[in-house]
Amino acid sequence: MAWNDYEAVLFDLDGVLTPTAEVHMAAWAEMFSTFLGGLDTSRPEFADADTSAYTDEDYYAHVDGKPRYEGVADLLAARGVELPQGSPSDPPEAETVCGLGNRKNDAFTAVLERDGVRPFPGSLALLDHLRDLGLPLAVVSSSANARAVLRAAGIADRFVTVVDGRTAAALEIPGKPEPDTFLHAARDCGAAPAAAVVLEDAVSGVRAGAAGGFGLVVGVDRGAGEQTLLTAGAHRVVTDLADLV
Numbered sequence: 001m002a003w004n005d006y007e008a009v010l011f012d013l014d015g016v017l018t019p020t021a022e023v024h025m026a027a028w029a030e031m032f033s034t035f036l037g038g039l040d041t042s043r044p045e046f047a048d049a050d051t052s053a054y055t056d057e058d059y060y061a062h063v064d065g066k067p068r069y070e071g072v073a074d075l076l077a078a079r080g081v082e083l084p085q086g087s088p089s090d091p092p093e094a095e096t097v098c099g100l101g102n103r104k105n106d107a108f109t110a111v112l113e114r115d116g117v118r119p120f121p122g123s124l125a126l127l128d129h130l131r132d133l134g135l136p137l138a139v140v141s142s143s144a145n146a147r148a149v150l151r152a153a154g155i156a157d158r159f160v161t162v163v164d165g166r167t168a169a170a171l172e173i174p175g176k177p178e179p180d181t182f183l184h185a186a187r188d189c190g191a192a193p194a195a196a197v198v199l200e201d202a203v204s205g206v207r208a209g210a211a212g213g214f215g216l217v218v219g220v221d222r223g224a225g226e227q228t229l230l231t232a233g234a235h236r237v238v239t240d241l242a243d244l245v
């Protein structure tokens, strides 16, 4: 890996630097399984809903890597369920897109506080290597919990910039699969997209990297599948960031 050919490295967080994609997945599964299992299909608005069991495939196809409420909306659309959007301040009991997203977030933060998080050893090895090379590093995450996860993992001080779900909302720029959050991070690092590397485990994130014209888009296969990531636009796929040291 010729790192000296590049001027910045843009990391997704959940599933790339930390094993928190699994925590997100479990929290989504808990919330959607309970919601779909309890859906009253005798109510006319839910009459056509597909209430079959929620699976990991649902996560990878509709939720993975996207901003919170977009993941809810896309999964519900795939199941033929229409709910009002509501607002981010909705309580977790609210039967709205935002209410369901907030319900899932309660489950996520409870696990993070209880179990903490450590970076993947191979990812830490690559962060150390890139620090030695002096390359500016960024985190680009759809998650509004990104800063809390980085602090809990002890790697918050490694990055020139963190563009997360809160940043995107404040700047009113679209999240992944649109490229805007990656482009913003590259600018913060002082690098043109063609001189920046994107590392992503989610199809939505790889699509964002491909759409932004980045110099190298590395898919990190943590379950999405090598071929799926290549088809989404990854130039190459690894299973461990230590392979890039």
Ligand SMILES: O=P(O)(O)OC[C@H]1O[C@@H](O)[C@H](O)[C@@H](O)[C@@H]1O
Pocket: 013, 014, 021, 024, 025, 063, 064, 065, 066, 067, 068, 071, 105, 108, 141, 142, 143, 144, 145, 146, 165, 202
């Ligand atoms: O709900 P949050 O923490 O803002 O996160 C939004 C998304 O963030 C992404 O990083 C995760 O891959 C998704 O699983 C998650 O749904």
